[in-house]
Amino acid sequence: MTWLARPGAWPLTVKVPLLVAGLMAAVGAAISYTVFARLTDEQEAQLRQLAAAHLGTLAVAIEPHLARQDVWETFDVLDHARKAATVASTRLLVVTLPDASVVAASDPKAFPVGTPLPPDLRARLGSPDDLAIDASHDIAWSHRPIGTEAAPLGHILAEMDMRPLIAVRREVLATLIAVNAGVTLLLAAVGYALVRRLLRPIGILDDYVERVRTGAVEPIPARFIAEEGGEFGRLFRRFNTMALAVAEREALAVRLADEEKLALLGRLASGMAHEVNNPLGGMLTAVDTLKHHGGDAAVRQRSAALLERGLRSIGNVVRAALVAYKEPPGAAAMVPEDLDDLRFLIAHEAQRRHIGLVWQNRLESAMAVDGAAVRQMALNLLLNACRASPPAASVTMTADASEHGLRVTIRDEGSGIPPEMADLLRGKGSALLPQGGRGLGLWTVARLLDRVGGDVEVAVGATGGTAVTLSIPFLERRRSHAAA
């Protein structure tokens, strides 16, 4: 799940809804902040107006009582006003004389008659602002002078409970958050569904491209194309055109490979004919000798031995050909002699070019590898090595078993494999088919190597000479790897 740590690698079906959700959250936060700030301002303005109206009415009612300093009537007005006050949630009302001594308060125990107003409240009487909000205690204070400026009678102060207003703010904020979160989630879900729908053709295309990669070139079915108009329909049709071209190229490659095989077979047949023809002259001579001097036991013995060697030589060549071309591909075992037989198949080519073969077959028992594929690869590489080597040079074949499989190394003393040919070999068949037939053998080796799940190492020496090492894993190991 390392892609989780790299947002750039997230699929579009995740990125687009997240982007929508992020944008909506940002927009929602901005709107919520604006609404909340506006609500707070409106509430304070409304509170200021209500408090002014409330205290204005009370001031008119109290003024005659305050003029007489009538404690009871002043208290009676305040007490009734507080009990009836739903306006601005008035919690406390205090009426004072101009010297800030309490005439009456709706809570007489907190503000006893005749006592001076606490300094913090007295300071509010001189404040030009008629509304002071104490956010830390969720209260607001409003005051209003009673009487005229020339003949002041006193003040009325009101303490208002801000909690109902704050509760409204919280409710509004909670509603805003809930609505915004709901809309954001909804849009993210819709975005996910839409993007998923939009990207469905990409998924189809990805599936068919993956099939091409694994070697199964198939066109996108017509029903998918019919569902998609516009860009994706056009893309599907182009893909199908491309897939057709790839399929044709693949068929061509198979045909070329078959032709290469036939050509190889032709060369082998020629070699075999030479190998068969070589002992034939001696054998015919031996037959003549037997006809004329068959009575002589020594001559008969020598001629018979010659005939036997010739026939054995022919037999070896025939058996090698039979093993190489009659055994079905995918055989689950290879014996050491299967490799040794290759010597007979390239003997003619080697002799023709005066190449010395150094044969180091260190295999001791049967191995669970695809013998036909290994022989075809080794034969191709040996023939290439013979062709690449100068006269009187040596071509070395080394085969040994390792813990994981079979290792076959073909080494020549030529001028070194060209880099593009080495790349062709390393491409395991994924490289493009070589043009003009050059490198077809190596391309075939690469494809076979891919089939058996093997690896190749190509080493070119400083003074020339090329060593190609094939590593072919055991079949069981391949299967267990594939299963893993």
Place this chain on the structure above:
Amino acid sequence: MPVRLKPGHDARRGDWSRRSVLGALCATGMMAIPGAVAAATATAPLRFGLTPVFLDSDTELLAALEGYLSGRLARPVVLVKRRTYQEITTLLVTGQLDAAWICGFPYVQFRTQLSLVAVPVYRGQPLYQSYVIVHDGDPASDLDGLRGQVHAFSDPDSNSGFLVTRYLLATRKETPASFFRRSFFTYGHRNVVRAVASGLAQSGSVDGYVWDVMAEMEPDLVARTRVLHRSERLGFPPVACQAARLGTPLVRDLREALVGMPEDATGREMLRLLRLDGFAVGEPSLFDGIAAMYDYVKMQS
């Protein structure tokens, strides 16, 4: 501060002479009244003054009283309420009211000009007490514990709501101004209870009958107060009229209606609402105790 009417003050009123004359005629047995005048007198409303000597804020009670009296007297009844005792006393003394339920203190002050129509009977006697009450949590154990406090009086012309406490202070050579840090009038016994219960005043002077009735009707409010001092029993606030009208048929009918309340279903309901046993024809000597306190206070001041 308006000047309080002195006993014998002569207020002028439009129909005062006519009523006096009619009353005098009736009293002297001169029955040859022209028919039109007699009809007018018979349908003239009874103007009945009320003071906060009882729970005059109870509208159900006031409606029942008006209904009962108008039924018994066969004439309309106008209940006249004013904020202070002084206003009602003034209206009564000047003949602008036919009768009024006043306090014993104004009756004593104007004893020469007023006559008793009837006196309520409370718990078997035409007597009641004055209470000095404090807030329920107040630690004071006697009157001296109230020194330096804020005190609520009911009315300067109230016996229980002012005179009794004034007298108690006078016996200590004190006045409300010297004894209390501050005092004020609430012009209603119920208001005194509210003032003390709310903490506006730490103590108050209140009619014991009103406090007792309120303890039944508004137990939550009264429970926040405690009686610190009960006075001796004194004459219950009486229903009084001008002395000159005592013998008039209207006053006589009123007295009969009041005294006869227990015999009438509506009257019994009235008495139940008032928590009274009935009304009796009281003697002026019932108020000698109040008069003695008044004299003592006057002498001290």
